[in-house]
Amino acid sequence: MTSTGPQPHRLETGGVIDRSRPVDFLVEGAAVSGYAGDTIASALLAGGRRRVGDSIYLSRPRGIVAAGVEEPNALVRIRGECDESMLPATTVEAADGLDVSLLSGIGVLDQRQDPAEYDTMNVHTDVAVIGAGPAGLAAAREAAATGARVTVFEQDFELGGSMLADPTQHIEGVPAREWVEVVRAELEAAPEVTVLARTTVFGSYDGNYLIALEKRGDQFGAPARPGVSRQRVWHVNAARVVLATGAMERTVVFADSDRPGVMLASAVHTYLGRYAVLPGQAVVVFTTNDSAYPVAHALVAAGAAVTVVDARERSVSSPARDAAVAAGLSVRPGSAVVGVDGDAGEAVEAAWVAPIDAAGTPGDAERVSADLVAVSGGWSPTLHLHSQRQGSVHWDDQLAGFVPTGPVGGQFLAGSVAGAYWTEGCLEQGRRAGRRAAAETGHGPAYEAETAHEQPGQSERAARAGTTRQLWIVPGRAEGYARHLVDLQRDQTAADLLRATGAGMRSVEHIKRYTSIGTGADQGKLSGVTTIGILTAALADQVPAAEGSPLTPGDIGTTTFRAPFTPVAFGALAGRCRGDLFDAARTTPAHSWHVEHGAVFEDVGQWKRPRYYPQEGEDMDAAVTRECRAAREGVAFLDATTLGKIEVRGADAPEFLNRIYTNGYLKLAVGKGRYGVMCTPDGMVFDDGVSLRLAPDRYFMTATTGNAAKVLDWLEEWSQTEWPDLDVTFTSVTEQWATTAVVGPRSREVIARLAPDLDVSKEGFGFMEFRDTVLASGIPARICRITFSGELAYEVNVATWYGLKVWEDIAEAGADLDITPYGTEAMHVLRAEKAYPIVGQDTDGTVTPQDLGMDWIVSTTKEFIGKRSYSRRALTEGVRKHLVSVLPVDTSLRLPEGAQLVEPDALGDYTGQSLPVRPIPMLGHVTSSYHSQALGRGFGLALVSDGRNRIGETVLASFGGRFAEVLIDEPVLYDKEGARRDG
Amino acid sequence: MLTIDCPHCGPRPETEFGYGGQAHVAYPEDPSALTDEEWAGYLFYRDNPRGEFAERWVHSAGCRKWFNAVRDTRTYRISATYTSAGPVPAGIVRPRTDVPHPVSKGA
Numbered sequence A: 001m002t003s004t005g006p007q008p009h010r011l012e013t014g015g016v017i018d019r020s021r022p023v024d025f026l027v028e029g030a031a032v033s034g035y036a037g038d039t040i041a042s043a044l045l046a047g048g049r050r051r052v053g054d055s056i057y058l059s060r061p062r063g064i065v066a067a068g069v070e071e072p073n074a075l076v077r078i079r080g081e082c083d084e085s086m087l088p089a090t091t092v093e094a095a096d097g098l099d100v101s102l103l104s105g106i107g108v109l110d111q112r113q114d115p116a117e118y119d120t121m122n123v124h125t126d127v128a129v130i131g132a133g134p135a136g137l138a139a140a141r142e143a144a145a146t147g148a149r150v151t152v153f154e155q156d157f158e159l160g161g162s163m164l165a166d167p168t169q170h171i172e173g174v175p176a177r178e179w180v181e182v183v184r185a186e187l188e189a190a191p192e193v194t195v196l197a198r199t200t201v202f203g204s205y206d207g208n209y210l211i212a213l214e215k216r217g218d219q220f221g222a223p224a225r226p227g228v229s230r231q232r233v234w235h236v237n238a239a240r241v242v243l244a245t246g247a248m249e250r251t252v253v254f255a256d257s258d259r260p261g262v263m264l265a266s267a268v269h270t271y272l273g274r275y276a277v278l279p280g281q282a283v284v285v286f287t288t289n290d291s292a293y294p295v296a297h298a299l300v301a302a303g304a305a306v307t308v309v310d311a312r313e314r315s316v317s318s319p320a321r322d323a324a325v326a327a328g329l330s331v332r333p334g335s336a337v338v339g340v341d342g343d344a345g346e347a348v349e350a351a352w353v354a355p356i357d358a359a360g361t362p363g364d365a366e367r368v369s370a371d372l373v374a375v376s377g378g379w380s381p382t383l384h385l386h387s388q389r390q391g392s393v394h395w396d397d398q399l400a401g402f403v404p405t406g407p408v409g410g411q412f413l414a415g416s417v418a419g420a421y422w423t424e425g426c427l428e429q430g431r432r433a434g435r436r437a438a439a440e441t442g443h444g445p446a447y448e449a450e451t452a453h454e455q456p457g458q459s460e461r462a463a464r465a466g467t468t469r470q471l472w473i474v475p476g477r478a479e480g481y482a483r484h485l486v487d488l489q490r491d492q493t494a495a496d497l498l499r500a501t502g503a504g505m506r507s508v509e510h511i512k513r514y515t516s517i518g519t520g521a522d523q524g525k526l527s528g529v530t531t532i533g534i535l536t537a538a539l540a541d542q543v544p545a546a547e548g549s550p551l552t553p554g555d556i557g558t559t560t561f562r563a564p565f566t567p568v569a570f571g572a573l574a575g576r577c578r579g580d581l582f583d584a585a586r587t588t589p590a591h592s593w594h595v596e597h598g599a600v601f602e603d604v605g606q607w608k609r610p611r612y613y614p615q616e617g618e619d620m621d622a623a624v625t626r627e628c629r630a631a632r633e634g635v636a637f638l639d640a641t642t643l644g645k646i647e648v649r650g651a652d653a654p655e656f657l658n659r660i661y662t663n664g665y666l667k668l669a670v671g672k673g674r675y676g677v678m679c680t681p682d683g684m685v686f687d688d689g690v691s692l693r694l695a696p697d698r699y700f701m702t703a704t705t706g707n708a709a710k711v712l713d714w715l716e717e718w719s720q721t722e723w724p725d726l727d728v729t730f731t732s733v734t735e736q737w738a739t740t741a742v743v744g745p746r747s748r749e750v751i752a753r754l755a756p757d758l759d760v761s762k763e764g765f766g767f768m769e770f771r772d773t774v775l776a777s778g779i780p781a782r783i784c785r786i787t788f789s790g791e792l793a794y795e796v797n798v799a800t801w802y803g804l805k806v807w808e809d810i811a812e813a814g815a816d817l818d819i820t821p822y823g824t825e826a827m828h829v830l831r832a833e834k835a836y837p838i839v840g841q842d843t844d845g846t847v848t849p850q851d852l853g854m855d856w857i858v859s860t861t862k863e864f865i866g867k868r869s870y871s872r873r874a875l876t877e878g879v880r881k882h883l884v885s886v887l888p889v890d891t892s893l894r895l896p897e898g899a900q901l902v903e904p905d906a907l908g909d910y911t912g913q914s915l916p917v918r919p920i921p922m923l924g925h926v927t928s929s930y931h932s933q934a935l936g937r938g939f940g941l942a943l944v945s946d947g948r949n950r951i952g953e954t955v956l957a958s959f960g961g962r963f964a965e966v967l968i969d970e971p972v973l974y975d976k977e978g979a980r981r982d983g
Numbered sequence B: 001m002l003t004i005d006c007p008h009c010g011p012r013p014e015t016e017f018g019y020g021g022q023a024h025v026a027y028p029e030d031p032s033a034l035t036d037e038e039w040a041g042y043l044f045y046r047d048n049p050r051g052e053f054a055e056r057w058v059h060s061a062g063c064r065k066w067f068n069a070v071r072d073t074r075t076y077r078i079s080a081t082y083t084s085a086g087p088v089p090a091g092i093v094r095p096r097t098d099v100p101h102p103v104s105k106g107a
């Protein structure tokens, strides 16, 4: 065990820390000690640390400001198996062995793989309670008592919220600390209740769908525990939500108010009450409201010398101030801190205090020795989750804050998020919200709709809160506002704000983006409302206010609140969907064969398809050339299992296909297949493929690999929504059939050996026919004569179960013919040489069959989807792009797909470097591009404006800062007569 | 996330569903009888109301059935779901099919 180091600022007693469990860790290599229950920040303060890293742009010295998630300065990186950066020291639990670095406003992304596991939880709950302060705990307790399923989310590692800062106050007759433990025990004992500490609800979505991040215990001190995720993201369907998220204190901006030693008054209270740390001995409490007086009393009780600087004039009634004066505290009403001096370590050693007039203008300042300035500029309800749901908010001029106008549907607001800034009010609102939320889910007694007088009204809230002076910024002793830091994370000053308004900005959204205020990792939790307040003062004469009243922050309005409330690691969002689990991988039955034979795979949708099979010493080009030659000159085989396959069945199946495809299907004979194109109603190509007629009422349709699911959806949609009277059903059979294409002039020999019962002669087995047969192996097969290469080819379909066996049998049957497996790359070369388009590559949703040169497939006699569009003026008039081939004059060149094609004389003086001065009209673009083994040159397909009328023209392809001459040619470059199809 | 009450399966999360645009826009009986403007109205023009809107959804990751829902475009609240066979909820304004949607006359 290590011994606990000095903690000069730690009090002897008090706090919610466990003195029996000391913790020791390193900060910047130096030993820091604390106790279980500390945060890194409270341990640093206990050890007397004041400066915690400088600011990001201006390198101004900075200290700890807050005690929670709003902390802008004390950002740390923690070393581990994977370092994590940008963690507020105020939220990280102190633990033995932590290795902490202080960051100066910017983190470092660890490039190592994070070995920790992350997970996702999906739950339904009756009542979700967000926040476990007095309101949330009261709500959870009431809801739980009804038997409702209740889930409580608390971002802190301790329950209690605001009660943690003052553990001696009494709740229902017992000390707050004890009360929290009683409620926690009750909740944990209830079978339907889940209490999640260290869990932040960071997003709130339609239908009370919440997303929360849970940090599971030891985050950094120990290596990842096998089987236990480090963090998990909860997806929560909540019938009802109780928002009890509390409120956050604001500062007042004065000269050098970002100096170490200036803290939120409530944070000082928390360090004192929760962590038993006294951050300063001589304290100036600078406040605009009553809430800082309990802090002042607590400081005095802990032995500090306290001067209260109260911005409110003496004439403003304040029982809290009167009581403080009566108790002997030094109080300076109508005054403000106008600046601070720093010591050798740049931390506060004195505050300058001056009287201020009604306009906030200071008089002569007096120097008051102080090592801590505790500031309260008023309170802002934590309405982020409310606002994420577009819940309305308004400016409450008495509470001096943006307050929710009412809950969004299915939600309840309880406690200080609704402006109830006193504990008994929080408890009462919480109890009511918990009961009503449970009742609305059918648990406990039913309640009448809320009547207005049941909610604490504006006047009670205001009376309880007391008067807040809306003081946002105090002029310094010197001119200007360049040392008045508004957003500490972004290092933006009031001078920057005034520059924005001086440039004519009026909208807070514009000013946010112009200055970057509120765009840091803290998303302006500390600076947001203060910014709006300063704008209110700066724009007092320039923005119209409600009639007859002065401009308020409500007239300026807030920026938009978006998820996440606090930062979330991508690893947590990814959860288990990493690596192999990122997406489902679909493999064919012959996959293991492909792997054994050295295939290089490519992803086609979720499918893993062999791209090519390199042999010793071959690169891709060499392998593809060899595979193409085999298909054109001998025999080759391709795993075509991934092709989408759909069975279309029913008495009206012929009529249905006849309406879906542009060509006719009624007269297709059983035993034959037909290539078809389907279009959208606007006439554009949607998919293509061959359909076999298995029986009068039964077709076997194939669809593009990557488009198969969409095609099935398309058929279902038209069947269900437009033609429900047609008797037809659709079944995906992609997974049921394994398909091998056997291709090349010698494919007939291989098929003859494979299927000895089959008449494979030219006369006996015609193109676009299929036969059901039994292979030599005894395996039933459906063999089709279909080609996607222009060569004599067969597709052998067998039940998936036999896929690998039949693939191996084909390899063996063709072994003496040097049968060659080929991948998608060779497949593409072969099909492009024949100008067979790939939907989605050579088309993009703006291409008609006619554009592809396929007028022949568009029926003029029957009705089908898209037909009417071909007579629209938009398609009949003007110039269309046509699919053509493009041949680079430099035959060794392979054009990049996507390269733009332009007229040579359209270039002007453009050299290809950077962007042209004015747009250059494009003729089209290259859609497919390969090196052709058969032609011995590079070639491509392209969509070119009026392309069929440009055949023989030379145009320029523009890519990569250069140009290349290309000849436009007819689409089909190989075997134009189609002589090879029948072998 | 919305919870959508599939008429066949019951309430399910939005991620199981696909969206299909405005409901009750019938495929024209005889497209060839329509003018270019009328056909363009069918192809490209849909209502975009502020408030209740009858629209098509499909339970893609469930029963794969198409159905209709009435959704308030301001609040995203879905007040009713119904099959194409079922009665149309009261107050739902079907697009008129006897007149084409307005088509702006370009210059």
Ligand SMILES: [Zn+2]
Pocket (backbone or CB within 6 Å): B006, B007, B008, B009, B010, B059, B062, B063, B064, B065
């Ligand atoms: Zn369903």
